[in-house]
Amino acid sequence: MEKKLDRRTFLKLGAGAGAAAFLAACAPTATEAPPAQTGGEEATAVPTSTPRPPTPEPTPIPTAPPKQIGEGANEIVVWYQDWDGANRIMNFVTPLFVEDYPDVSVNLQAIGYTDLFNKMLPAIASGTEGDVMMMYTDWVVGTDVRQVFLDITEPAGGLAYWQEMIFPAAFTAIDVPEGKVFYLPWLAGIRGGAMTVNMDHCEEAGIDYLNFGSFEEVVEAGKAMTQRTADGKISRSGYSPRSSQYQLLWSLIWQLGGNMFDKETGVWSHATDEGEAAAQIIYDLYWKEEVCDFELFTSEYEAVSQQLVSIWGDGAWTMSAQTDVAGVACDNIVTPFLANAVEQVLYPQHAAGWGLSRRLSDDADKLDAALAYALLIVGADACLQALDFYSGVMMSKPLYDDPRIEEVKFGIPSKRVALGMWPVARYTQDHVANQAPAAEEFDLAMRNEKSIPEALAAMDAYLQEQEDAARERIGM
DSSP states (O other): OOOOOOHHHHHHHOOOOOOSOSSTTTOOOTTSOOOOOEETTTEEOBOOSOOOOOOOOOOOOOOOOOEEEOOOSEEEEEEEEOSHHHHHHHHHHHHHHHHHOTTEEEEEEEEOHHHHHHHHHHHHHHTOOOSEEEEEGGGSTTSOGGGTSOOOTGGGTOHHHHHHHBOGGGGGSSOOOTTOOOOEEEEBOOBTTEEEEEHHHHHHHTOOGGGOOSHHHHHHHHHHHOEEOTTSOEEEBSOBOTTTHHHHHHHHHHHTTOOSEETTTTEEOOOSHHHHHHHHHHHHHHHTSOSOOSSSOSOHHHHHHTTOBSEEOSOTTHHHHIIIIIOOOEEEEEOOOOTTOSSOOBOOOOOEEEEEOGGGGGOHHHHHHHHHHHHHHTSHHHHHHHTTTOOSBOOBHHHHHSGGGGTSTTHHHHHHHHHHHGGGBOOOOOOOSBOHHHHHHHHHHHTTSSOHHHHHHHHHHHHHHHHHHHHHHHTO
8 A cells, every 4th residue: 555544644634524314314315315224133223213104115215237447456445325325425535535535546436325224234244344344323223332333442542432422322333342433423414403493483482492491492392383273283393203103201310310221231211200290291281382293284394384383303314304305494402401401411312323344354454544534534525515405413623613614505404403412312232123113112102192101111111122132143
């Protein structure tokens, strides 16, 4: 190789970026990611949002043929999800990379979401995986990450380097050995960790959304913006928790001083005083405060596009999607804390990132090239490209110190939310890949079809069964 990767090069490239779900784990569409399916033997990735009604099957996106960039003899194979956002970033980054590393060529393989999910773990088990792989953290929560991705802590200069470059919470989305780095965070939609507002609705009602002081003030604003028909039915929801209620539940439990999962013992416990109190807060949004109901819409995302919702929590990514696709004037804020919060903490849901093949430990030159490429993807230049069309957040500290952040289309709201949310973000580090059945139980309670204590107990029973099975499988 003509260039060796040293610490100075790492600092120049800059590690930086969020993780989770650009669109795949947020809102599947026909042109983006389809719903997650079962894949491999160890993980089932299902979005942990409130389940949505069935939608027509999207037209399958054909997998693009591999794209070779560069002529170097040292080839690195890159697997990534085939959607427009990733294609733009990869096509921007890769030519720059091969200019700096002329002895390296990059084999870009864009793979549809479901195919990539189904392919990754079996390929890793058989040793046929790509050298650099895009992933979602909820794909690997039920695995021993040490057997999935390469430990990249030391090649980049040790833990101190990572702590300098990345918000620490970004590395805790899954259970990893303390002080070790096994994946590079990239982009995050943070359902539940952010709220999006319809700016026109706020202006009409005189709501200063940038200065909400508490969650309770959001509720009051939602009440002010909720509209009803002559017979009293809700015709516009001032605040809808429907897409984010499961994630919000965890944030509220922590803020009330409780804990729904103990990482050390592996015990799930939603059915506590704090769990019931948190669930009651969300229940009251529907049945006491009446800022939303279950009759106005079936799809919150579509309702937002139709101007039927004023505030929602589906994720920071929705600002760009609703602005560019539906023409809705939106903005993002960090989800405010309860006024009496014991702890100021938020659960931001799972994230998207990059892992490196463990096979690279036997090939120093290829490891240098693959790691340099991954760092470039999550660095400031690539992430700034993303913020021209994406309103989610990254995890890179240097990115938000870069003055160029003020110039890109969604840079300012992304910075606002990232700097406000990542320092207080918390993950459970559980081992349950499929949270959907628990979310369904919670939804039954919110719909008044089951009592809150019954739903929380059922959630715990399911989650405990899954946790115990995963721990046995991975030898914990």
